[in-house]
Amino acid sequence: MKSSSKYFDSIRIKPGGKKRQAEEEARNRCQWAGCERPGAHKAPAGRNRDGEYLWFCLDHVREYNKNYNYFSGLSDDDIARFQKDSMTGNRPTWKMGTANMKTTAAPVFSDLKSGSAKAMRMRDPDAWARAQSQKPVRRLKPLESKAMRTLGLKDDATSDDVKTRYKELVKKHHPDANGGDRTSEERFRDVIQAYQLLKTAGLC
Helix, strand or coil: CCCCCCCHHHHCCCCCHHHHHHHHHHHCCCCCCCCCCCCCEEEECCCCCCCCEEEECHHHHHHHHHHCCCCCCCCHHHHHHHHHHHCCCCCCCCCCCCCCHHHHCCHHHHCCCCCCHHHHHHHCHHHHHHHHHCCCCCCCCHHHHHHHHHCCCCCCCCHHHHHHHHHHHHHHHCHHHCCCCHHHHHHHHHHHHHHHHHHHCCCC
């Protein structure tokens, strides 16, 4: 289509469209009843009218903002529900069980994508406190598990259990206590190697 066509002017769209034109017209006059001054300052139009603004002069925008109440017309229950939902960015959350708290512990709360760990802490502070006080149980690697068996311990043995058992076995199988018994010496070396592996892994 040529710019000289009689249809060109009828389809040409001004930048910003009708919305921008309406805003420009509103700025020419304060929207406060009875005010004739220019409306150079915008203020939010209200709840459920996102992106819409009213235009006032400086005095009246101050008056409007002073009395503005986003929750106007809502009941106390509706306001409480809005505040609760806003903690998670108005995204859905699901109640989490605490039956397996010992094995899952803190990671259950720290791995939430929506940031609802804070909401969970607010909703059930007792469960949150229990989770933070319990360390997650780490599954042992094969060599670590073998080292535990060498010391005669189960995989869930504590650091104190490992240290106590190590001292007992060293005392029992030390060459000076067994008159040079080769079998006891081999056991003595195995115990030391197992303990060093667990110590390197941070388990004792």
